[in-house]
Amino acid sequence: MSFLFDNHGRRINYVRLAITDRCNLRCTYCMPEEGIKLEPKSGLMTFEEILRMMHVFAGFGVNKVRITGGEPFVRRDVMDLFRGLAGIPGIDTLTLTTNGTHTAPHIAELKELGVRSVNLSLDSLDRERFRSITRRDEFDRVWATLEALLRHELEVKINVVLMQGRNDVDLLPFVALTQNCPVSVRFIEEMPFNGSGANPAGGYWDWKRIASAIQESFPGLYKVEDPPNSTALHYRIPGHLGGIGIIPAFSRTFCGTCNRLRVTPQGVLKTCLYDDGIFNIRDLMRAGASNDALKTALLEAAGNRAKDGFEAESRRFSGLPVRESMTTIGG
Numbered sequence: 477m478s479f480l481f482d483n484h485g486r487r488i489n490y491v492r493l494a495i496t497d498r499c500n501l502r503c504t505y506c507m508p509e510e511g512i513k514l515e516p517k518s519g520l521m522t523f524e525e526i527l528r529m530m531h532v533f534a535g536f537g538v539n540k541v542r543i544t545g546g547e548p549f550v551r552r553d554v555m556d557l558f559r560g561l562a563g564i565p566g567i568d569t570l571t572l573t574t575n576g577t578h579t580a581p582h583i584a585e586l587k588e589l590g591v592r593s594v595n596l597s598l599d600s601l602d603r604e605r606f607r608s609i610t611r612r613d614e615f616d617r618v619w620a621t622l623e624a625l626l627r628h629e630l631e632v633k634i635n636v637v638l639m640q641g642r643n644d645v646d647l648l649p650f651v652a653l654t655q656n657c658p659v660s661v662r663f664i665e666e667m668p669f670n671g672s673g674a675n676p677a678g679g680y681w682d683w684k685r686i687a688s689a690i691q692e693s694f695p696g697l698y699k700v701e702d703p704p705n706s707t708a709l710h711y712r713i714p715g716h717l718g719g720i721g722i723i724p725a726f727s728r729t730f731c732g733t734c735n736r737l738r739v740t741p742q743g744v745l746k747t748c749l750y751d752d753g754i755f756n757i758r759d760l761m762r763a764g765a766s767n768d769a770l771k772t773a774l775l776e777a778a779g780n781r782a783k784d785g786f787e788a789e790s791r792r793f794s795g796l797p798v799r800e801s802m803t804t805i806g807g
C-alpha cells in the first residue's frame with residue numbers, strides 16, 4: 477500500500493467529513509442567528525460519493541474517519557453512511573462529533589458498528605447559559621445523551637468552546653465534573669469561524685490562560701503525555717476519574733504533527749482548517765474522474781500543503797476576514 481505523505485513529511489491517516497451544513501442549533505460562535513446560506517441538497521456529497529472517496533483514501537492508508545457537520549444527525553439516513561464506512565477495509569477508527577440533540581436513539585447501533593469514542597459538544601452545565609449560547613432550549617436532551625453514552629460505556633469527550641463573559645463561569649464546574657464522571661472535558665480556544673467575519677469580543681481565553689485558571693483552583697493539575705498527532709494538550713488531576721484537554725485551535729501549536737484532511741459537505745478538500753479549499757472532489761467525481769484521477773489530485777494537494785495554519789491562512793484565495801461558518805468545516 478502507498479501511504480499519503482505531505483510535502484513536510486507528515487503522514488496523513490485521518491479524514492474528517494462534514495456531511496451536512498445543516499444544524500438544528502445556532503451556536504453563536506459557529507453560526508449567525510438566521511443561519512447560513514445553505515447548499516442545495518443536490519450539492520451535498522451523496523453517501524455513495526462519500527463511500528467511494530473513502531475507499532480511495534483507505535487505499536492510501538487512511539484508517540480514521542470522523543463524521544461531523546453541521547449536525548450529522550439532521551441528515552436523514554446518516555446511519556446508512558456509518559454502516560457503509562464501517563465496512564470499508566482498512567478503516568479501523570470510526571468516530572463522530574455531535575451536538576447530542578438527536579443522537580441518543582443511535583448509540584447502541586453506533587457501538588455495534590465499532591464506534592468507541594464520541595465527541596459531544598456541550599458549552600455549559602447551566603440550562604439557561606446553554607440556551608443563550610446555542611439559541612435553542614435543548615440542554616436536557618444533550619445531558620440525556622451524555623448519560624446514555626456513558627451507560628453504553630463509550631469514551632466521551634465533551635467539547636467546550638470557552639468564551640469570555642459567555643461561559644467562562646463554567647470552566648471550574650466542568651473541571652469538577654471530571655472528579656466522578658469518566659469523561660474528558662476539552663476546552664477549545666474560540667476560532668473566527670462564526671459565519672459573520674466578526675472577531676470574538678472581549679478578553680480571550682487562550683490555552684495558557686485556561687491552564688493557569690484551572691491550576692489556580694486545582695493545584696494538583698499536571699500535564700500528561702499527549703497521544704501522537706493529538707491536537708489537545710492533556711492534563712489530569714489526582715483522584716479525578718476523567719481528564720482535561722485544552723485545544724489551542726487559534727494559537728495553532730499543534731500543526732507540526734497534523735495528520736488530517738477535511739472534506740466539506742460540498743466535497744471541498746481542505747488540507748488545513750484555516751485554508752479555504754484546495755479542490756472539489758465532488759465536482760471531479762461528477763465530471764467522470766476515475767479513482768486513479770482522484771488519487772493523482774489528492775497526491776498533488778498533499779504535496780503542496782501549507783506547513784501550518786498561519787501559512788494556510790495567508791494563502792486564502794478569498795482573503796480575510798474569514799467569513800466561513802464552522803458548520804461547513806466540521807471543527
Ligand code: SAM
Binds near residue numbers: 573635637664
Ligand atoms: N454539530 C456538531 C457539534 O456541535 O458537535 C458537529 C459540528 S461542530 C462545527 C464541531 C465542533 O466545532 C464543535 O465541538 C464546536 O464546538 C466546534 N466549533 C464550532 N465553531 C467553533 C469556533 N468558532 N471555534 C472553536 N470551535 C468551534
Ligand code: SF4
Binds near residue numbers: 501545546575803
Ligand atoms: Fe450546530 Fe455544531 Fe455549529 Fe453548534 S457548533 S451551530 S451544534 S454545527
